[in-house]
């Protein structure tokens with residue numbers, strides 16, 4: 001299967017297409033489901049390549065400008081030898097991990113058993129890996145379902161290139177009280193592609209914390225998709241913390257289907273990054289489902305973070321809440337596109353969206369584009385967006401009480417994100433994340449944030 | 452001693468303070484009354500260091516140091532306190548954190564040992580009780596959801612904690628009910644001492660029944676046009692400002 005890149009496309013477009021071309025060759029002779037969807041994804045992807053700014057949902061984010069080449073490594077840093085200390089060397093891990101937690105660690109696109117801590121089958125939770133060959137039927141089906149309706153070229157790209165990921169299946173009626181950590185560590189330069197699939201059975205309860213951290217300032221490009229299927233009356237608390245360095249380019253996709261009476265709570269903290277696209281597609285499929293999608297973005301340098309969110313209400317009486325706060329300094333740029341869709345059947349939907357940006361420098365920019373598509377008549381939908389600087393009145397008030405300018409700015413920057421942090425359900429994790437963010441915020445409040 | 456000399460200040464090319472002069476000796480209470488827009492709050496803000504104003508000439512000295520050369524926070528720790536006419540609500544900043552930061556800055560400047568948390572809590576409790584400020588108020592974010600009167604009482608609480616040398620009260624009495632007025636006046640009177648002086652900006656003679664001033668000034672069009680004792684305020688209540696302003700012209 002060969003597709004010639006047209007000469008209108010950018011360098012990165014050509015490189016990625018060539019890579020896909022080479023990769024797909026090894027799936028040509030197989031007819032298992034994964035090979036089939038990879039080929040179909042390639043067929044779709046190769047027609048257009050990477051999205052460009054003429055597409056409505058990419059208006060504010062120009063991949064081709066931010067990303068010129070696929071990073072390649074000339075060195076090869078090995079997995080750190082002192083395994084026990086390694087995970088704990090990440091400040092946040094040393095504070096939140098406890099002994100009966102499940103730790104699933106990936107480095108540079110590969111699962112690293114020696115850094116992980118897990119049982120493949122324990123108390124109603126089954127863990128498999130994409131690379132282990134016999135992908136379980138439930139995971140294949142969830143992947144096929146998303147694949148069939150997908151319109152996002154980056155998800156197709158992820159499908160073509162996905163090499164590793166965890167597949168977690170929680171049976172019905174299981175309350176997992178320990179935490180499951182999915183950790184991505186960047187060590188070497190390169191292009192990495194993850195696909196995780198998580199199924200949460202009826203009446204079950206799980207906390208999943210995703211961490212993306214780097215061991216060194218590596219030059220990484222990655223795509224990562226997480227497919228959630230949440231059956232009825234289940235509860236999911238999901239927190240994602242990604243502290244990227246300034247050379248990382250990441251494309252994250254989160255899909256969640258939420259069943260009747262279920263609660264899906266997902267919070268993201270993102271910092272740094274050369275370019276980060278956070279696509280989140282959340283669907284309230286069942287009556288009385290509740291989703292909370294929120295997060296904090298901390299941007300500095302030339303960072304560009306684009307959060308593109310679609311929440312769809314497909315059943316009556318469901319509730320969605322989106323709350324995002326971005327803090328921008330230097331020449332950074334943030335984009336928020338939030339689309340709320342309420343199907344005709346989804347009467348009595350309540351959907352709320354609030355997007356706030358605090359801009360600390362003259363050269364930073366924030367674009368926010370809320371959209372409502374409402375086909376039901378009895379709904380409550382509201383959205384609000386603010387973009388502003390630190391209030392001069394507030395700053396003066398604090399300083400007039402003797403509080404120095406730096407400290408006053410710090411207090412106000414903290415104040416800005418204070419309420420959204422309450423969306424993190426686990427109070428312990430919330431406190432740790434507040435602490436971890438303290439240092440970053442102290443720097444950002446002076447207009448400097450170097451993660 | 453607090454002394455303002457030939458102060459000229461403008462905002463957006465509009466001159467507000469015009470050769471303003473005022474001398475306040477330690478221990479004295481000066482009341483400033485004057486029609487809306489005469490520049491009273493401007494005077495207070497310029498003294499406290501609000502940046503928006505253009506100061507073309509003059510000085511504001513506290514114990515010989517020209518405050519106009521200093522940042523707002525330095526003026527504060529050196530002993531100037533402005534009780535705001537409109538205290539700012541700051542969601543996300545806990546009142547306690549704010550009070551602790553403000554107090555620490557003052558202690559640090561004065562070379563005093565910082566209070567431990569229990570000592571600090573005890574101090575806050577004691578001072579807030581005397582102003583009838585509930586624990587619940589103190590636990591809220593700074594001024595958020597406070598009624599007009601509660602905000603003013605909170606200003607006086609801060610003043611009481613920070614023990615300034617010169618207190619400028621900008622209409623601290625407006626919006627207070629009769630009981631709160633008494634509490635606030637009582638708070639101020641407790642702070643009166645030989646070293647501490649007050650500039651009390653007000654529209655109402657009533658406050659001056661409680662806080663007895665040594666001098667009453669009438670301010671109009673950016674300067675003081677008449678100075679007298681507390682009886683001036685009583686006369687003013689009867690006649691209004693027109694007599695004085697016309698006389699001045």
Ligand SMILES: Nc1ncnc2c1ncn2[C@@H]1O[C@H](COP(=O)(O)OP(=O)(O)OP(=O)(O)O)[C@@H](O)[C@H]1O
Nearest residue numbers: 462463465467485486487488489490491492493494
């Ligand atoms: N930011 C500003 N831009 C333009 N004009 C201003 C600004 N701030 C104040 N002024 C003007 O300065 C003048 C003095 O205002 P100021 O608030 O000092 O009066 P005041 O004596 O305190 O009045 P009040 O008794 O109503 O509190 C007014 O005419 C006001 O409109």
Ligand SMILES: [Mg+2]
Nearest residue numbers: 491492493536
């Ligand atoms: Mg005023």
